[in-house]
Amino acid sequence: xxxxxxxxxxxxxxxxxxxxxxxxxxxxxxxxxxxxxxxxxxxxxxxxxxxxxxxxxxxxxxxxxxxxxxxxxxxxxxxxxxxxxxxxxxxxxxxxxxxxxxxxxxxxxxxxxxxxxxxxxxxxxxxxxxxxxxxxxxxxxxxxxxxxxxxxxxxxxxxxxxxxxxxxxxxxxxxxxxxxxxxxxxxxxxxxxxxxxxxxxxxxxxxxxxxxxxxxxxxxxxxxxxxxxxxxxxxxxxxxxxxxxxxxxxxxxxxxxxxxxxxxxxxxxxxxxxxxxxxxxxxxxxxxxxxxxxxxxxxxxxxxxxxxxxxxxxxxxxxxxxxxxxxxxxxxxxxxxxxxxxxxxxxxxxxxxxxxxxxxxxxxxxxxxxxxxxxxxxxxxxxxxxxxxxxxxxxxxxxxxxxxxxxxxxxxxxxxxxxxxxxxxxxxxxxxxxxxxxxxxxxxxxxxxxxxxxxxxxxxxxxxxxxxxxxxxxxxxxxxxxxxxxxxxxxxxxxxxxxxxxxxxxxxxxxxxxxxx
Numbered sequence: 001x002x003x004x005x006x007x008x009x010x011x012x013x014x015x016x017x018x019x020x021x022x023x024x025x026x027x028x029x030x031x032x033x034x035x036x037x038x039x040x041x042x043x044x045x046x047x048x049x050x051x052x053x054x055x056x057x058x059x060x061x062x063x064x065x066x067x068x069x070x071x072x073x074x075x076x077x078x079x080x081x082x083x084x085x086x087x088x089x090x091x092x093x094x095x096x097x098x099x100x101x102x103x104x105x106x107x108x109x110x111x112x113x114x115x116x117x118x119x120x121x122x123x124x125x126x127x128x129x130x131x132x133x134x135x136x137x138x139x140x141x142x143x144x145x146x147x148x149x150x151x152x153x154x155x156x157x158x159x160x161x162x163x164x165x166x167x168x169x170x171x172x173x174x175x176x177x178x179x180x181x182x183x184x185x186x187x188x189x190x191x192x193x194x195x196x197x198x199x200x201x202x203x204x205x206x207x208x209x210x211x212x213x214x215x216x217x218x219x220x221x222x223x224x225x226x227x228x229x230x231x232x233x234x235x236x237x238x239x240x241x242x243x244x245x246x247x248x249x250x251x252x253x254x255x256x257x258x259x260x261x262x263x264x265x266x267x268x269x270x271x272x273x274x275x276x277x278x279x280x281x282x283x284x285x286x287x288x289x290x291x292x293x294x295x296x297x298x299x300x301x302x303x304x305x306x307x308x309x310x311x312x313x314x315x316x317x318x319x320x321x322x323x324x325x326x327x328x329x330x331x332x333x334x335x336x337x338x339x340x341x342x343x344x345x346x347x348x349x350x351x352x353x354x355x356x357x358x359x360x361x362x363x364x365x366x367x368x369x370x371x372x373x374x375x376x377x378x379x380x381x382x383x384x385x386x387x388x389x390x391x392x393x394x395x396x397x398x399x400x401x402x403x404x405x406x407x408x409x410x411x412x413x414x415x416x417x418x419x420x421x422x423x424x425x426x427x428x429x430x431x432x433x434x435x436x437x438x439x440x441x442x443x444x445x446x447x448x449x450x451x452x453x454x455x456x457x458x459x460x461x462x463x464x465x466x467x468x469x470x471x472x473x474x475x476x477x478x479x480x481x482x483x484x485x486x487x488x489x490x491x492x493x494x495x496x497x498x499x500x501x502x503x504x505x506x507x508x509x510x511x512x513x514x515x516x517x
Contacts, residue, residue: 011050011073015400016246016287017043017110018055018441019062022139024404025244028305030298031291033139034107035406037061042106042133044096044126045069045114049077049089054437056081056089057424064089065103067096080427097125106133110141112287117222123234130290131238140290141246145225149284152195154225156202157218159184164219174215181206228286229275239293242270246287248398256280270299303390307367310360310409311393312440313353313402314508315339321347323377326388339401344374346392353402358439358510360409363393403440411439411510415503419466420459420513429454439510450502452479457506459513463499470495 015021019036026033034040039062043052046066056064068074068091077091096118109130115123130140145153160177167173181203188200206214217223232242245251251274253261260280267273277283291297315331322329323344331339331350341347348370353361367389396402421429425436429451435443436454446454449470456469473479474495486494506512 011047012435012443013054013437013441014051014112015441017051017112017141019059019108020403020405020441021246022108022110022141022289024309024406025246025248025289026137026139026291027406028301028404029244031139031243031295032137034135034137039063039107040104041065041108041110042103043067044109044111044129046073046077046091048073049080049091050433050437051110051112052089052091053077053080053084053086054424054441056086057084057437058439058441060088062088065106066091067094067099069093069095080431083427084423096129097122099125099129101132103133105135105138107135107138108141109134109138112141112143113216115142115144116224116226117216117220119222120224123224124238127235127238127240130235131240131292134290134292136292137295138291139243140240141287142290143285143287144231145223146231146278146283146286147225147227149278149282150225152198153202153217153284156181156199156206157223160218170215170219173219174211177214177219178207225284227275228278229271231286231288232271235290236293240290241293241295242274243289243291243295243297246289247400249400250281250283250286251277252398253277253280301394303394306390306393306404307364309363310405310407311349311353311363311366311397311402312358312360312405312409313350313396314357315350315354315396315401317347317351317354321351323348323374325378333401339396341392341396343386343388343392344377345370345387346389348373349389349393350402357413357508358411359413360403360405360407360411362408412514413507415507416512417462418459419457419461419503419506421454421457421506422511422513425454425511436509436511442509444505444509444511448479449481449498450505453499453502454506457512463503467496467499470499 019034019039019041023033023036023039037059039059041052041055041062041064043064043066046052046068047070049066052064052066056062066074066077066089068077071093074091074093081089081091096114111126115126118126126142130142134140160180163180164173164176167176185200185203185207188196188203191197191200206218235242253264264273264276267276314334316333317331318329325344326342327344328340328342329347331341333339341350345367349363349366352366352370370389393402397404428436435445438444452473453466453470456466461469470479471492474481474485474491481494485491
């Protein structure tokens with residue numbers, strides 16, 4: 001059993017589990033899932049509610065139930081719920097293997113980081129719950145480790161389990177495991193064999209991972225990866241069928257080469273197709289959606305459906321858009337990755353969506369306006385305007401680079417004169433979280449400067465006062481800038497620039513208080 005008292009498990013928002021994400025995937029595949037604004041959600045293994053509480057905060061018309069084996073987690077989550085005054089969420093201590101119909105039925109059931117890490121009997125009990133408690137059009141989410149791709153990580157697990165044998169104290173076990181990982185990584189750096197390089201990449205990722213992840217993944221008594229086909233078979237015994245992955249791009253063979261693509265095209269049935277995709281891509285982890293066996297998804301996605309949806313995007317556009325034709329230009333993700341977009345209408349749409357982020361705008365309205373802009377630019381150069389934007393936007397959505405939702409959502413992205421962190425963010429900050437939950441259910445990671453600023457956002461300080469407060473923090477040693485402290489004039493510019501950037505970032509991620517919050 002995992003020792004939560006001494007090694008609390010990281011409890012963060014996972015966008016892939018949000019009912020909005022699940023509903024959108026279902027809708028695209030022809031499954032009429034419940035609207036996220038009015039649904040019931042069950043999370044198995046909810047920890048302290050770091051994933052479920054932000055959902056309940058933003059979706060006040062829905063009901064959320066979380067189950068966790070550890071009472072400490074439940075108590076911690078309940079204190080946050082009480083502090084926030086939420087009436088639509090309940091956390092309970094419970095054993096998954098003993099749960100039943102007393103919970104009622106749910107539109108969505110989610111379990112992230114549980115299935116592979118519990119005994120076989122509990123895995124069967126989980127799938128039984130999905131089969132019995134999901135409503136007829138309900139959607140289930142389960143994440144799990146997959147073989148054979150996970151076997152390299154399994155090698156590391158076998159090593160650290162052997163190295164820590166006989167050590168009972170969890171912190172001592174973790175420390176011993178990390179010392180071994182550090183030492184083993186050093187030995188691998190001088191080796192050139194392909195397997196050695198692969199192992200080194202795994203070890204280096206563990207050196208910067210959250211301690212609870214290392215313990216959960218490599219030192220737990222149970223961690224059983226399984227073939228996708230075996231998982232589908234287990235689910236089928238409980239009246240469930242495979243719908244899709246929460247990240248659609250993982251279902252396409254892009255980047256695997258023509259030979260793999262031709263082979264996959266000859267396969268009958270999604271299960272075989274997905275199993276061979278795991279083989280070819282060396283997949284180690286899946287985030288799978290399930291439905292009842294009598295539900296019939298439509299995998300022939302009609303991209304025209306996008307016209308009736310809304311979209312939110314925070315891809316930073318290039319400084320100057322080229323709308324004269326299908327010239328590829330680079331848009332940038334929040335983590336600095338370059339994304340190429342060629343269709344001029346798609347580029348104009350993404351620029352408009354960026355200006356309105358975090359709002360989700362009607363794709364029909366945005367596309368009409370974008371076509372008008374592109375048409376004017378194209379006439380001067382004799383180019384024609386097509387509808388390739390459907391494919392470009394869908395590709396971005398499939399790769400989790402933009403959000404699609406059923407209805408438009410207006411969310412103010414202006415920075416108030418007296419910025420105030422919302423109650424959810426204040427609660428997270430007070431508990432020492434390393435991130436703040438955004439309005440799109442993603443963790444916004446905080447560095448020391450962002451954390452210090454967030455602590456001052458109490459609705460009583462304008463920009464000038466915040467700027468002075470940050471200067472005072474630096475002067476009295478409560479905030480340290482990386483490197484040497486610049487001269488006064490340069491320091492003022494650096495602090496002011498960071499202040500404005502972070503205030504805009506907080507506003508764009510919906511973590512500043514609005515209205516009665």
